[in-house]
Amino acid sequence: MFPITNTPKFPHLRGQKTTLLSFLRKLLDSGTHDNIICWVDQSRLHFKIVDSDALAQLWGAQKSRSVPMTYEKMERSFRDFRHKDRTMEQIRGSKYEYRFLEPSSAPVTPHSPLLLAPPPTITRQFTIENILATDASRCRFTSNSPRGSSLPNSPTSSGSSSSGSSMPGSPTPVQLAQQNVIRFRVFIAQFPILQLLPINEQINWFFRIGQGAGAQNYSS
DNA sequence: GACCCGGAAGGGTC
């Protein structure tokens, strides 16, 4: 899904396979999974894992593992990143908050190997990024309870959950967006092959095929 | 006992 574009440390991996670090960076930079992982302070490369289980599931899906990935196993890699590779550090006192330690990444520049993903979108097209963008602000202000994710983890619970502010009657645009995100995740889980496509293509297929699942295209 | 940590071995990919 997210091929490495460049990395001086592992040049042989360039454009070939996704490492866990680049996977995390792509998730963060794309902003498409702010309900799972999000920036706390992007300028300091400080990020927060909102839904550890969902993140592990995403990573497992990324690697197409038959055995389900767990956060515990993924965290084992994090420990190596922190202590052996020194590519990230844990924020003291916060189990789910980390910071990337890239020597050349103090300022976020396009030259940084893992920062080649496009910056947050400026043009507001109808993409899963923009759907989630309406939900992104919550991430910045969540408490220290990562499990308090605003979205249900289980795809089977789609559609029945609200954003926390109980709103009787018709769903708000934010709630619709959340429902679409859930449906998108379920859809992608059903068609893992689509994960090989760029995110915009995944979304195209989602609204092309996923209409039957109740996806609601409400641009603007 | 739960949680965190790190060592070690092994698998997959190039």
Added chain:
DNA sequence: GGACCCTTCCGGGT
């Protein structure tokens, strides 16, 4: 075959 990046298991410490 070797290097790299995990993945998995397990034992030790708190």
